[in-house]
Amino acid sequence: MRGLLYSSDSSARREVDVAVLPTGNLQVRDGRDVQSWLLADLTIEPRLAGVPAVVMLPEGGRLEVADADAFYAALGGGRMRWLHALEEHWALALVCAAVSVGVVFWFVTYGIPLAARVAAELMPDEVHDLVGREGLAAMDRYLFEPTELAIGRQAELQLLFADVVSVLGNEDEYELRFRDSDAFGPNAFALPSGIVVLTDELVALADDDDELAAVLAHEVGHVVHRHAMRQLIQNSVAAGLIVAVTGDLGSATNLAAGIPTVLLNASYSRDFEREADESAFLYLETRGIDTAELGELLVRIDEDAGRNPGRATLLDSHPASRERLEVARERRP
Amino acid sequence: MEQLPAAPAVPVQSPALETMSFTGKSGEYFRIWIVNLCLTVITLGIYSPWAKVRRNKYLYRHSHLAGASFDYHADPVAILKGRLIAVSMLGLYLVTSTVLPAVSLLIGLVIVLAVPWLLVRSRMFAMRNTSYRNVRFRFKPIYREAYKVIIGQMLLVIITFGLFYPRFRYARSRLIVDNTAYGTLDLKLGDQVDASEFYGIYLAAGLLFLAVFLLAGVPLMTLGSGGADPDTGVDSSFVWRAFVPTAVLVVLYLLTYYGLEAAVMRLILRGTSVGDHQLRCDWSLVKLTWVQATNLVAIAASLGLLIPWATIRLQDYKLSKLRVAVQGDLGAIAAAEAEEVSALGDEIGDAFDYDFGL
Numbered sequence: 001m002r003g004l005l006y007s008s009d010s011s012a013r014r015e016v017d018v019a020v021l022p023t024g025n026l027q028v029r030d031g032r033d034v035q036s037w038l039l040a041d042l043t044i045e046p047r048l049a050g051v052p053a054v055v056m057l058p059e060g061g062r063l064e065v066a067d068a069d070a071f072y073a074a075l076g077g078g079r080m081r082w083l084h085a086l087e088e089h090w091a092l093a094l095v096c097a098a099v100s101v102g103v104v105f106w107f108v109t110y111g112i113p114l115a116a117r118v119a120a121e122l123m124p125d126e127v128h129d130l131v132g133r134e135g136l137a138a139m140d141r142y143l144f145e146p147t148e149l150a151i152g153r154q155a156e157l158q159l160l161f162a163d164v165v166s167v168l169g170n171e172d173e174y175e176l177r178f179r180d181s182d183a184f185g186p187n188a189f190a191l192p193s194g195i196v197v198l199t200d201e202l203v204a205l206a207d208d209d210d211e212l213a214a215v216l217a218h219e220v221g222h223v224v225h226r227h228a229m230r231q232l233i234q235n236s237v238a239a240g241l242i243v244a245v246t247g248d249l250g251s252a253t254n255l256a257a258g259i260p261t262v263l264l265n266a267s268y269s270r271d272f273e274r275e276a277d278e279s280a281f282l283y284l285e286t287r288g289i290d291t292a293e294l295g296e297l298l299v300r301i302d303e304d305a306g307r308n309p310g311r312a313t314l315l316d317s318h319p320a321s322r323e324r325l326e327v328a329r330e331r332r333p
Numbered sequence: 334m335e336q337l338p339a340a341p342a343v344p345v346q347s348p349a350l351e352t353m354s355f356t357g358k359s360g361e362y363f364r365i366w367i368v369n370l371c372l373t374v375i376t377l378g379i380y381s382p383w384a385k386v387r388r389n390k391y392l393y394r395h396s397h398l399a400g401a402s403f404d405y406h407a408d409p410v411a412i413l414k415g416r417l418i419a420v421s422m423l424g425l426y427l428v429t430s431t432v433l434p435a436v437s438l439l440i441g442l443v444i445v446l447a448v449p450w451l452l453v454r455s456r457m458f459a460m461r462n463t464s465y466r467n468v469r470f471r472f473k474p475i476y477r478e479a480y481k482v483i484i485g486q487m488l489l490v491i492i493t494f495g496l497f498y499p500r501f502r503y504a505r506s507r508l509i510v511d512n513t514a515y516g517t518l519d520l521k522l523g524d525q526v527d528a529s530e531f532y533g534i535y536l537a538a539g540l541l542f543l544a545v546f547l548l549a550g551v552p553l554m555t556l557g558s559g560g561a562d563p564d565t566g567v568d569s570s571f572v573w574r575a576f577v578p579t580a581v582l583v584v585l586y587l588l589t590y591y592g593l594e595a596a597v598m599r600l601i602l603r604g605t606s607v608g609d610h611q612l613r614c615d616w617s618l619v620k621l622t623w624v625q626a627t628n629l630v631a632i633a634a635s636l637g638l639l640i641p642w643a644t645i646r647l648q649d650y651k652l653s654k655l656r657v658a659v660q661g662d663l664g665a666i667a668a669a670e671a672e673e674v675s676a677l678g679d680e681i682g683d684a685f686d687y688d689f690g691l
Contacts, residue, residue, distance in 0.1 A: 006467035011516065011666040013401070013466060048387075049361045051394040051402070062467040083387075086368045093364040096371035097638070103374045134433065236428065 001067050001074075003028065004052075008060030018065050020074035026055070028063065039075070046080040047072050049087060108238070113271075116233040120226040128229060132193025136177070139197075147178035147200055154178055157198070157216075160209055164216045167283050168224060176216070178203075186301050188215050190222035192229040205300055213287070214280050214294035221279025227272040277327070295327070348658035350613070355645075355652040357395035363641040365391055382412035392644070396652060398465065399663055406469075407462040449479035460513060468516040468668045475512050482508050499531035506531075506601050517667045518608030526604035534600065538593040546585055587629070588622055595621040602655065609660035616654050624650050 003018040005028055017029040020039070027036045043056040053071040055063040065071040072078045086092050147154070161176040174194045181187070186202035196219040198212075206212045222228065277294065284291045369384035389405040396403045426444070429437035453476055460470040486501040503526075510522040595618050602614040628643035 008467070009668050010664075011466035011468045011668075012664045045390075048391055048394065049365065050356065050358065051391075054394075054404070060467075083368070087361075087364045090364065093367050096367045100367070100371045100374045236424070 001065050001070050003063050003065040005030070006062040006064070008057070008062075016063075018063065018071070020071075026063075044075065044078050047078055047084040049084070053078075112234050112237050113230070116230040116237065117226075119233050120229040123229065128192040128194075128226075130193075131229065131232070132191035132195050135191050136195060136197070140179075143183045144179040144181050147180050149178050149200055149203060153203070156209070157203070157212065160213050161196070161216050161220075163287075164213060164220050164283055167286050168217060168220045168279055170224060172223070174220065174223060188219050190219040190228055192226065192232075194223050196220065196223065202301070206297055210284075210289050210293045211297040213289065214284055215297060217283035218276045218280040218294060220283075221276035222272065224279060225272070225275055227276065231269060231272065348611070348660045351399040351657050351659050353652040353655040353657070354397045355395055355649045356397065357392060357645050357648065359642040359645040362388075362391060362645050366641040379413070382409040382416060385409075385412060392648060393463070396648070398657060399659065401466045401663075404464045405462055406464060407458070446484075449483040450476060452483065453479045456509060456513070465515065466663065466666075468666055471514045471516075471669055472509075473512040473514070475508070478508060478512075499535045500528045502597065503528040503531040506597070510601060510605055514669065515607050515666065517669055518610075521606050522601065523604040523606065526600060530600055531597070534593060534596045538589050538596070541592075542585060542589045546581075549581075588626060591622040591625040592618050595625075607657075608666070610663075611658040611660075613656040613658060614654065615656070616651070621650065 001018045003016050004013050005016045006013045014030055019027045019029070021027055021036075024039050025036045026039055026042060027034065029035075037057065041058050045054040045056065047053065047068060051068070052064040052066045053068040055065070057063060072081070086096070149157075157178075158176055161174070165174045172194050174196065177195055177197050178200065179197055180200040182201075184199055184201070186199060186205040188196065188198045188202055190196050196216065198216070202215065203212065206215075280294050281291050284293065366388060369380070369387050373379075373381045373384050386405065386407055386409050389407070393403040393405040422440075422444075426437055426440050429440060453472070453474060456472040457474065460472040463470045482501075482504045486497065486504050489497045490501050507522050507526075510520050513520040595616060599614045599616050599618070602612050605612045624647055628639075628647060631639040632643055
């Protein structure tokens with residue numbers, strides 16, 4: 001076999017004859033000058049399609065053999081021959097494509113949510129409390145004003161909340177806070193520490209307390225299932241995963257990588273909303289209230305958002321309210 | 334061979350023009366890419382450094398100059414270690430940014446202060462692991478200059494509301510080129526390349542962006558400003574008004590970005606010499622922008638499956654228009670003393686997606 005022998009200390013090279021001897025030696029001959037190494041002392045690079053075989057010599061030299069077929073055949077395949085074999089066949093490449101898509105799909109649909117649920121359960125209460133407290137403090141600084149609800153009305157709603165917790169709650173602590181927020185408008189949400197926030201605007205928008213009970217039950221559902229913390233973990237893991245996969249791919253694809261992240265996060269939060277809706281239905285059914293109460297308030301929040309399009313609404317990532325109203329109506333006995 | 338421009342004062346003999354070439358094939362590279370992606374996925378990412386080395390070896394070994402090829406030598410284990418550190422720092426940053434914004438601010442500051450160090454480390458690692466004719470490239474450990482240029486000039490950029498940016502870009506490019514070496518030959522960005530040419534490119538890109546936006550973008554946006562559909566009550570012009578300007582702006586921005594980056598790279602490559610060997614770059618900015626923009630469309634439309642094809646296509650065009658005016662013998666360049674560099678800087682740079690380009 002013809003080969004090119006590169007010097008270890010300069011860019012010089014010369015043409016040589018290469019032979020793999022039955023004694024387990026690699027012999028390189030340039031006219032009368034013969035060099036020989038034990039194969040075990042050499043770094044024979046794994047085979048790569050379309051390029052010469054590459055051997056790194058112990059003293060820093062380099063040998064290239066253009067006829068890679070013959071060279072690797074003489075070696076009996078060489079190190080990591082399975083990799084080159086995999087890379088040679090279109091059928092195997094297609095299998096790899098299918099496996100990659102399948103594993104990624106499974107991991108994203110089940111793996112990440114499962115890991116997030118386990119992690120949220122195992123996380124000490126102190127962490128949940130800290131995240132909830134810090135989160136509310138930050139929102140108080142930028143988004144919220146103190147509530148303007150009358151003390152009596154607040155007490156009524158606290159009683160309602162206590163009733164919801166008595167039906168749905170577990171051993172955790174729950175707390176209802178009132179806030180006025182023009183930025184959020186009519187809204188309610190749950191923080192990891194068991195704090196549920198209800199805005200004055202939502203209290204004003206509701207026709208009766210059954211509707212508010214439905215919303216509170218929905219939020220307590222979020223707390224029971226630790227959705228806020230799970231969402232936090234899932235989104236972080238998904239972002240990290242996308243960085244890990246695309247980190248290699250080059251900056252041109254980063255733009256394209258942002259889209260799946262957004263879609264993924266929206267899809268996760270839709271699942272959580274459905275789960276919280278189930279909690280709300282459970283409460284409403286226990287108390288013999290029409291399950292449609294939840295859906296009707298949701299539709300009204302949507303209409304309000306339509307009138308104030310500039311308002312950020314937490315419902316942006318929720319399943320379509322109309323669809324949820326349909327589900328709520330179907331649940332009627 | 335093409336007629337050479339008037340020879341400089343000293344030359345002993347006229348240089349031989351060598352064109353670079355790329356022999357990678359998209360089918361072959363696709364199979365390598367997908368097999369290694371699959372191994373990465375089923376090992377939950379652990380294999381990813383091996384995949385990166387494998388892909389780079391393919392791309393480098395298929396890049397030729399004067400009958401010899403380049404090669405990539407990074408140790409996957411070193412990359413894995415760096416990547417683990419990078420990922421845990423990213424995780425720490427993500428978690429603290431939601432839980433304790435004050436601490437994440439501190440981490441952010443540390444990261445910003447580490448950028449010049451990371452730049453130097455990542456260049457050292459990348460160059461150390463690149464070879465041509467069995468001689469390695471090198472980047473010098475010039476931490477002090479890196480801090481002066483990156484932090485110092487970045488502050489000037491902020492103070493001048495970005496007006497200083499082309500000058501900063503020039504200084505960074507000079508820092509990178511002038512401190513790179515191939516064996517014992519130093520790379521040098523010619524003195525004729527100065528900040529004014531960078532200002533020229535940024536100004537031209539800005540004016541072009543504005544002109545196209547005014548001539549094509551604005552008329553597009555004023556189309557479809559009708560009222561609500563009388564039957565459905567849906568005001569489709571709202572969708573139109575919200576969507577079209579965004580889409581026009583994104584497309585314009587991308588095209589300008591690709592064109593500008595190509596112009597900067599071409600300017601740097603044209604000005605660079607390796608010892609006595611002068612680089613020549615004949616990229617057409619329009620063609621290169623077209624290749625990159627259509628690559629992006631193909632990648633998005635194929636959900637990433639065409640990434641290998643796009644990579645090969647881009648590399649093919651870039652190398653086919655790159656030449657080296659070789660002065661004397663490429664086979665007589667001495668190697669420099671070897672030194673080991675860890676992959677830490679390289680991979681942390683990857684994870685935070687800092688652009689360590691020229």
